[in-house]
Amino acid sequence: xxxxxxxxxxxxxxxxxxxxxxxxxxxxxxxxxxxxxxxxxxxxxxxxxxxxxxxxxxxxxxxxxxxxxxxxxxxxxxxxxxxxxxxxxxxxxxxxxxxxxxxxxxxxxxxxxxxxxxxxxxxxxxxxxxxxxxxxxxxxxxxxxxxxxxxxxxxxxxxxxxxxxxxxxxxxxxxxxxxxxxxxxxxxxxxxxxxxxxxxxxxxxxxxxxxxxxxxxxxxxxxxxxxxxxxxxxxxxxxxxxxxxxxxxxxxxxxxxxxxxxxx
Ligand SMILES: NC(=O)C1=CN([C@@H]2O[C@H](COP(=O)(O)OP(=O)(O)OC[C@H]3O[C@@H](n4cnc5c(N)ncnc54)[C@H](OP(=O)(O)O)[C@@H]3O)[C@@H](O)[C@H]2O)C=CC1
Ligand SMILES: O=C([O-])CC(=O)C(=O)O
Numbered sequence: 149x150x151x152x153x154x155x156x157x158x159x160x161x162x163x164x165x166x167x168x169x170x171x172x173x174x175x176x177x178x179x180x181x182x183x184x185x186x187x188x189x190x191x192x193x194x195x196x197x198x199x200x201x202x203x204x205x206x207x208x209x210x211x212x213x214x215x216x217x218x219x220x221x222x223x224x225x226x227x228x229x230x231x232x233x234x235x236x237x238x239x240x241x242x243x244x245x246x247x248x249x250x251x252x253x254x255x256x257x258x259x260x261x262x263x264x265x266x267x268x269x270x271x272x273x274x275x276x277x278x279x280x281x282x283x284x285x286x287x288x289x290x291x292x293x294x295x296x297x298x299x300x301x302x303x304x305x306x307x308x309x310x311x312x313x314x315x316x317x318x319x320x321x322x323x324x325x326x327x328x329x330x331x332x333x334x335x336x337x338x339x340x341x342x343x344x345x346x347x348x349x350x351x352x353x354x355x356x357x358x359x360x361x362x363x364x365x366x367x368x369x370x371x372x373x374x375x376x377x378x379x380x381x382x383x384x385x386x387x388x389x390x391x392x393x394x395x396x397x398x399x400x401x402x403x404x405x406x407x408x409x410x411x412x
Contacts, residue, residue: 149175150406153210153234155202155225156217157181157190159387160239163395164216165194171399173406177208181217206232212405214267214398219243219331230256230264237265237398241339242327250342265405266343267398270391271336271364273377274343275412280370281345288344290337291352293363298388299355304329310355319353326351332389336364344368362391 152174154161161179168176178197181187191198199205202225205213213229214237215222222243229236230253244250244266257264268274280288296310299318304326310316319329323341326334330353337351346368366377381391404410 149173150212151175151177151208151210152212152214152402153178153180153197153199153205153208154214154216155180155205155221156215156239157186158217159384160390160392160395161216162190162386163384163392164214164398165190167396167399168194171402174402177210178205180205202228206234210234212237212402214402215239216395216398219327219335223249226253226264227256230260230262233260233262235263235265237267237401239267239269239394239398240335241266241269241342242331242335243338244342245324245327245338265401266339267394267401269336269339269394269397270362270381271339271366271377271379272397273366273375274339276373276375276377277340277343277366277368280368280373280375281343283371283373285344285346285368285370287367287369288340288346288349289352289365289367290340290349291354291365292334292336293354293356293359294333295359295383295388296355296357298362298383299330299333299353302330302333312357315354315356317352318355319351321351323347323349323351326353340366344370 176196179190180199187198212235216239219240219242222240341349361380364379381393384392
């Protein structure tokens with residue numbers, strides 16, 4: 149059995165850890181949060197170590213560490229995880245919009261012989277996006293629709309409350325600005341841009357009152373291929389920002405890594 153540890157004990161970390169038995173071929177060594185009580189509560193359920201520092205989390209020598217905590221955590225721990233000889237699963241793919249961090253992570257992975265796996269998260273189709281990248285992306289757009297409450301408090305809104313009675317365009321622009329303004333909402337766009345190798349993707353974020361799902365629409369034209377991907381995914385009642393399928397995508401990724409058949 150391979151050994152995994154998890155950074156993040158929030159809405160998504162809880163789904164991931166609670167269903168960890170579904171990741172065939174893997175055993176869970178520990179979970180980490182900033183708040184000791186959060187890590188302890190989840191660890192008690194899972195029968196693994198509770199950690200509040202990376203050093204504690206790595207004490208059990210996992211083969212791989214999953215970040216499911218936030219862009220800040222990905223950037224704070226990613227390089228150290230690779231340096232410690234572990235592979236790294238990135239859920240907060242918004243970190244990839246920081247070209248310097250992405251380059252440092254790539255260099256560290258190459259030097260240490262470790263790998264970085266970007267989880268498909270609330271979307272998917274990375275296989276087709278990688279194919280489009282090779283064919284050469286000519287045109288690509290990305291649009292997410294979320295409930296106004298899931299965007300509330302985002303730095304990009306600068307304190308403005310979005311209307312609760314009509315649809316509004318909360319953001320339109322490039323991916324770096326999108327991630328700066330909506331770091332907990334638009335990881336999916338950064339993952340798309342990185343997978344499609346298409347830095348000029350136009351990102352739109354629409355606030356739609358009454359939505360009970362998050363939606364994501366990717367449109368890519370590359371050579372002879374035109375692909376459209378739509379996702380409608382229920383969000384976590386504890387955190388309306390995050391689609392629950394994100395946590396399941398990590399379980400599927402882990403299972404795939406240990407499976408004799410790999411679906412690309
Ligand atoms: N790629 C994708 O499609 C998606 C990616 N995401 C990413 O997943 C992240 C987690 O989502 P969600 O579970 O809903 O968020 P929550 O806010 O519910 O939970 C975040 C958890 O991470 C922990 N954490 C945050 N920063 C650190 C840190 N520096 N060191 C250690 N632990 C830390 C928190 O600790 P504490 O409990 O102490 O506060 C908490 O346990 C999001 O912030 C987003 O970046 C989300 C949805 C889709
Ligand atoms: O969960 C989602 O639907 C998307 C999301 O929050 C993100 O990409 O940060």
